[in-house]
Amino acid sequence: MADIVFRNVTKRYGDTLVVDDASFTVNDNEFFCFFGPPLSGKSTILRLVLGLETPDTGEILIGGRPVNTVSPAERNVAMVFQNLALFPHMSARDNVRFPLVERRIAEADIEKRVADVAAKLHIGHILHKPPAQLSGGERQRVAIARALVRDPNAYLMDDPISALDARLREETRVELKRIQRELGKTLIYVTHDQEEAMSVADGIAILENGSIRQIGAPAEIYDRPASTYVARLLGSPMMNILKSVRGDGGVEAAEGAIRIADKAAPADAVEIGLRPEDIKVRPWPDRDGTSDGRAGRPARVFEVEPLGGYTVVTLAAGQARLRALLRGQPDIRPDAMVAISCEPGRVHYFGQSGGALAR
Numbered sequence: 001m002a003d004i005v006f007r008n009v010t011k012r013y014g015d016t017l018v019v020d021d022a023s024f025t026v027n028d029n030e031f032f033c034f035f036g037p038p039l040s041g042k043s044t045i046l047r048l049v050l051g052l053e054t055p056d057t058g059e060i061l062i063g064g065r066p067v068n069t070v071s072p073a074e075r076n077v078a079m080v081f082q083n084l085a086l087f088p089h090m091s092a093r094d095n096v097r098f099p100l101v102e103r104r105i106a107e108a109d110i111e112k113r114v115a116d117v118a119a120k121l122h123i124g125h126i127l128h129k130p131p132a133q134l135s136g137g138e139r140q141r142v143a144i145a146r147a148l149v150r151d152p153n154a155y156l157m158d159d160p161i162s163a164l165d166a167r168l169r170e171e172t173r174v175e176l177k178r179i180q181r182e183l184g185k186t187l188i189y190v191t192h193d194q195e196e197a198m199s200v201a202d203g204i205a206i207l208e209n210g211s212i213r214q215i216g217a218p219a220e221i222y223d224r225p226a227s228t229y230v231a232r233l234l235g236s237p238m239m240n241i242l243k244s245v246r247g248d249g250g251v252e253a254a255e256g257a258i259r260i261a262d263k264a265a266p267a268d269a270v271e272i273g274l275r276p277e278d279i280k281v282r283p284w285p286d287r288d289g290t291s292d293g294r295a296g297r298p299a300r301v302f303e304v305e306p307l308g309g310y311t312v313v314t315l316a317a318g319q320a321r322l323r324a325l326l327r328g329q330p331d332i333r334p335d336a337m338v339a340i341s342c343e344p345g346r347v348h349y350f351g352q353s354g355g356a357l358a359r
């Protein structure tokens with residue numbers, strides 16, 4: 001069992017509060033992701049798990065055992081760092097073997113484990129090369145293999161694929177997910193890429209300035225963000241957050257271009273959130289010469305970005321700007337007037353302090 005638990009952990013560097021009263025549980029065998037903007041404390045949390053830092057207050061447990069005073073070696077968690085840190089004078093094979101040689105594992109066992117991990121990461125054919133002769137993606141795989149070859153309690157990865165180009169990143173993250181499932185080990189993963197966090201993680205913790213703002217399954221956080229901060233972080237294009245006012249039988253936003261006929265809309269909502277994929281766009285006026293009852297005033301098409309499978313349309317309504325994600329390549333031109341709407345059930349409501357409100 002290698003569940004990893006933080007109980008009210010706080011860490012300061014001088015006057016800077018870097019981890020603020022963090023409590024979370026990463027379950028055994030879970031792929032758990034810390035996600036947040038730069039300097040939000042992600043790497044520091046990994047360093048605390050690893051034992052490179054000790055908490056000022058609070059408790060860390062690995063597999064049920066308090067580890068605050070346990071050395072990194074005894075904690076037996078393996079780390080893949082942001083900078084790959086391969087030994088340049090060793091072949092890829094020797095790099096992968098290194099953690100096992102260092103631990104004086106029997107030669108036959110080393111060979112078997114290196115072969116296993118090389119097969120999983122598809123690097124068998126490059127093991128004879130030194131790092132300088134490998135591509136960025138290959139070096140990354142070797143670095144990951146070197147972490148995986150041990151049999152640690154858990155793996156930690158700090159933005160391990162951020163240096164790869166977009167296509168390789170997509171491939172590698174799918175592989176990482178598969179490898180983690182096959183290994184059946186706890187994996188804590190840090191990324192600043194929301195798509196990556198959503199695609200690989202079983203659970204995500206969202207960080208802001210060292211505080212955990214929300215923890216949950218990716219779909220749960222996406223569907224029910226606890227605040228405008230979290231809502232803006234997950235999803236691309238990001239959620240439209242619009243000032244809202246009470247109107248007839250519901251709420252209005254974007255200077256009347258959005259009318260939500262939702263009698264259950266919370267009275268204290270000051271902003272609404274609309275995911276781009278939930279916004280419907282139709283020509284104005286509708287075919288019968290009138291606008292749809294739910295639609296308000298027209299909005300103007302500001303920008304159209306055809307992306308192949310879908311199109312991002314930026315809409316202007318007075319000072320408000322919002323983005324809609326439409327399937328395919330609809331016939332919409334800049335400057336056209338359109339009616340926009342959203343199903344009441346898809347609307348997110350937020351209060352004065354940015355917290356989500358139940359409807």
Ligand SMILES: Nc1ncnc2c1ncn2[C@@H]1O[C@H](COP(=O)(O)OP(=O)(O)OP(=O)(O)O)[C@@H](O)[C@H]1O
Nearest residue numbers: 013016018036037038039040041042043044045192
């Ligand atoms: N050894 C240190 N001494 C002093 N301050 C530090 C140290 N390490 C980190 N910090 C500070 O702690 C804060 C959080 O840093 P951390 O590296 O944990 O954030 P992060 O979310 O991982 O950022 P990034 O995405 O840029 O890697 C930052 O303000 C950083 O300057």
